[in-house]
Amino acid sequence: MTILPSTSHWGAFLAEVDQDGELRVRPHPADPAPSPLLDNLKATLGHRSRVAAPAVRRGWLEHGPGPDERRGRDEFVEVSWDEAFDLVAGELQRIRTDHGNQAIYGGSYGWASAGRFHHAQSQLRRFLNLVGGYTAGKGTYSFGTSMVLLPHVVGEAHSVLFNGSTWPTIVQNTELLVAFGGVPAKNLFVTPGGVTKHTMPGHLHDLARSGVDIALVGPFRADLPSTVEARWYPVRPGTDTALMLGLAHTLCAEGLHDKDFLDRYCTGYDEFERYLTGGEDGVVKDAAWAAAITEIPAADIVALARRMARSRTMITVTWSLQRTQHGEQPVWAGIALAAMLGQIGLPGGGFGHGYGSMGDVGSTGPDVRIPALPQGVNPVREFIPVARIADMLLNPGGQYEFDGSTRTYPDIRLVYWAGGNPFHHHQDLNRLRTAFARPDTVVVHEPYWTATARNADIVLPTTTMVEREDFGAGRRDTHLIAMHRIAPPAGLARDDYAIFTGLASRMGVSAEFTEGRTVRQWLEHLYQGLGDEVPSFDDFWAAGELVLPQGETDRTLFADFRSDPDTHALPTPSGRIEITSATVAGFGYDDCPSHPTWLEPEDWLGGPRAQDFPLHLIANQPSTRLHSQLDVGPTSQAAKVAGREAIRIHPADAAARGIADGDIVRVFNDRGACLAGAVLSEELRERVVQLPTGAWFDPVADHPSGALCAHGNPNVLTADRGSSRLAQGCTGQHALVQVERFDGPVPPVTVGRRP
Known part of the structure; x- marks a missing residue:
């Protein structure tokens, strides 16, 4: 047995297949x-949920393309690769001829593999661009709202998201860390493209020993490791913006704000202050006002504001806070609050976005661009914000607003999905099922029979990362890892490159797609993009890794700006931090005004929906898997309760409902319902429940209680609406629900096997 290197989005590893065919890692x-x-x-090799061969839905095979409500409910027929290629190529050509390339939606979310060549999104886009293009999805579910907002406020988004102060800088310089949404350690193991050395846990250990004062703002104490001491502010979910406004008002009322910084480096503060003091709407946004909304005592809000003003303070906002209705507001308000303190651009001070949301935010690793497969140019200019896919499929020709423009949804006839599982990360899955019934054809590349594969017409089995060759490295990774093929493909699985090569041959673009290269030749070609200073490809491949050069440590957007805001002006219309944006004001959006504003969400405990659904559900990222990937794996399965996803509930809320630890419960609202296993915990505030995303969607057909997921996917409960007309971002973090003990016949979980 040979031990071979590889990497994943959650870490580099060495692996072998033993004499019993089991993967050892x-x-x-x-x-x-x-x-x-x-x-x-x-669980990657030979699991019973693997797609063994190309498969076609029987209804599509027998009756041809067209809208069909049997998607997700029909059986599949296995076919040969040649037949599958002919069917897909023929349908692509029909759609192009009859409806145009804008009728093809190229869906992919980029998380299928840490490999830079076998990056499913790049493979799909390269192929579709060569055959005339496609309608694209723009942005991400993770931080799509911030990607649209931040350019209006500070000029661009990437630097704020990924080039903030490093953790060592924070440990050495910060006196007070105010963490809205905490710093969830569970997310620090994951970085797109991989991570060889997980340094974030060590940085949190250093933080715990450093004496940095920490204010944890959020409904979960576990959003900061228990080893890190903090003052916990268990804010009512969805009200962080109101708390920030209460803090800002205190700074203003007590003269603790930095007027010189606001005058020199910002624009629009006067309008914001007028809003804080009630000049716009007659409502003073003071600590007492914020206390009534957030349920944090007014005295605590005033005391925290004063501590912030007398300390080197870093305000950090997790990505989770912008995955809500009006998700633009806590990000914008956090920047405004940091600006009032006057510390933006100082080491360990100012504003950070995403600490604890991803493993590379605050990393000290090198900033090396790893070559990837060229995608080419998409001739089709149509796109949608990525989280609006169901709207697009259900409303062809309908209009919507996005970032100052009015756009029209295209009439999609073919959905081609390679990489990703929309039935994991999208909202209101019962609505998404209805939407997926509308196109003529749905084609999916998948290693496993996920819900996305089950709702397709043609399923093409793909290899996993251990069944092909590649190389991988994440943002700020310390190593480029040679991803050796560790095991042969399961069943008839092929990699995406082989699949698209077969299709490209049938559509007359084979030479352009492959450029005459095999996989190994592509890897050698891409590796050469690292320059002449690296070892030869053969030496790299034999060694299994390449140590990447150390880069700069702190590369913040604001350091040079602070030194000279005229020479290093921000790329905003004013060149300054736009606390009030004239551009956004010009859009006229009542759901995203010109400056940070408290806007009451539909799903929150202070609203009328709470009368029917009195618990606030947080659907956050899981600690036992990456999104929905490998939910059938042993780490993920070990955390299940009675085979279902675990829902955490406060003992007081459980007792009021007659729920005991380990009970199967029904979680429901007017959008849907799911079964979950109860885990009682005092590390979350009362009237809040936590059900992580990523349990493979397992709808029960014709259940007496209505639309029901047997496995515990919270996105049967979340609302499919945009954050606002500005960003149209994902709002899947929050929902109001009710929870009851489930005493009826318990339906089995079926997603761990083939349909």
Whole structure:
């Protein structure tokens, strides 16, 4: 047996297949804090949920393309690769001829593999661009709202999201860390493209020993490791903006704000102050006002504001806070609050976005661009914000607003999905099922029979990361890892490159797609993009890794700006931080005004919906898998309760409902319902429940209680609406629900096997 290197989005590893055909995995020897998610890889080979051969839905095969409500409910027929290629190529050509390339939606979310060549999104886009283009999805579910907002406020988004102060800088310089949404350690193991050395747990350990004062703002104490001491402010979910406004008003009322910084580096503060003091609407946004909304005592709000003013303060806002209705507001308000303190651009001070949301935010690793497969140019200019896919499929020709423009949804006839599982990350899954019944054809590349595959017409089985060759490295990774093929493909699975090569041959673009290269030749070609200073490809491949050069440590957008705001002006219309944006004001959006504003969401405990659904559900990222990937793996399965996803509930709320630890419960609202396993915990505030995303969607057909997921996917409960007309971002973090003990016949979980 040969031990071979590879990497994943949650860590580099060494692996072998033993004499019984089992995959054995151990972490990279340089990793000081390996991710427990590596154990999930043991489910990659030969699991009964693998797609064994190309498969076509019987109804589509017998009756041809067209809208069909049997998607997701029909059986599949296995076919040969040649027949599958002919069917897909023929349908692509029909759609192009009859409806145009804008009728093809190229869906992919980029998380299928850490490999830079076998990056499903790049493979799909390269192929579709060569055959005339496609309607694209723009942005991300993770931070799509911030990507649209931040350019209006500070000129661009990437630097704020990924080039903030490093953790060592925070440990050495910050006196007070105010963490809205906390710093959830569970997210620090994951970075797109992989991570060889998990340094974030060590930085949190240093933070705990440094004496930095920490204010944890959020409904979960576990959003900061228990080893890190903090003052916990268990804010009512969805009201962080109101708390920030109460803090800002205190700074203003007590003269603690930095007027010189606001005058020199910002624009629009006067209008914002007028709003804080009630000049716009007659409502003073003081600590007492904020206390009534947030349920944080007014005295605590005033005391925190004063501590912030007398300390080197870093305000950090997790990405989770912008995955809500009006998600633009806490990000914008956090920047305004940091600006009032006058510390933006100082080491360890100012504003950070995403600490604890991803493993590379605050990392000290090198900033090296790893070559990837060229995608080409899309001739079709149509796109949608990525989280508006169901709206697009259900409303062809309908109009919507986005970032100052009015756009029209195209009439999509073919959905081509490679990489990603929309039935994991999209909202209101019962609505998405209805939407997926509308196109003529749905084609999906998948290693497993996920809900996305089950709702397709043609399913093409793909290899996993351990069944092909590639190389991978994440943002700020310390190593480029040679991803050796560790095991042969399961069944008839092929990699995406082989699949698109077969289709390209039938559509007359084979030479353009492959450029005459095999996979290994592509890897050698891309590796050469690293320059002449690196070892030869053969030496790299034999060694299994390349140590990447160390880059700069702190690369913040605001350091140079602070030194000279005229020479280093921000790329905003004013060149300054726009606390009030004239551009956004010009859009006229009542759901995203010109400056940070408290806007009451539909789903919150202070609103009328709470009378029927009195618990606030937080659908956050899981700690036992990456999104929905390898939910069938041992780490993910070990965390299930009675085979369902675990829902955490406060003991007082459980007792009021007659729920005991380990009970199966029904979680429901007027959008849908799911079953979950109850776990009682005092580390969340009362009237809040936590059900992580990523349990494979398992709808029960014709259940007496209505639309029901047997497995515990919270996105049967979340609302499919945009954050606002500005960003149209994902709002899947919050929902109001009721929870009851489930005493009826318990339906089985079926998603762990083939349909």
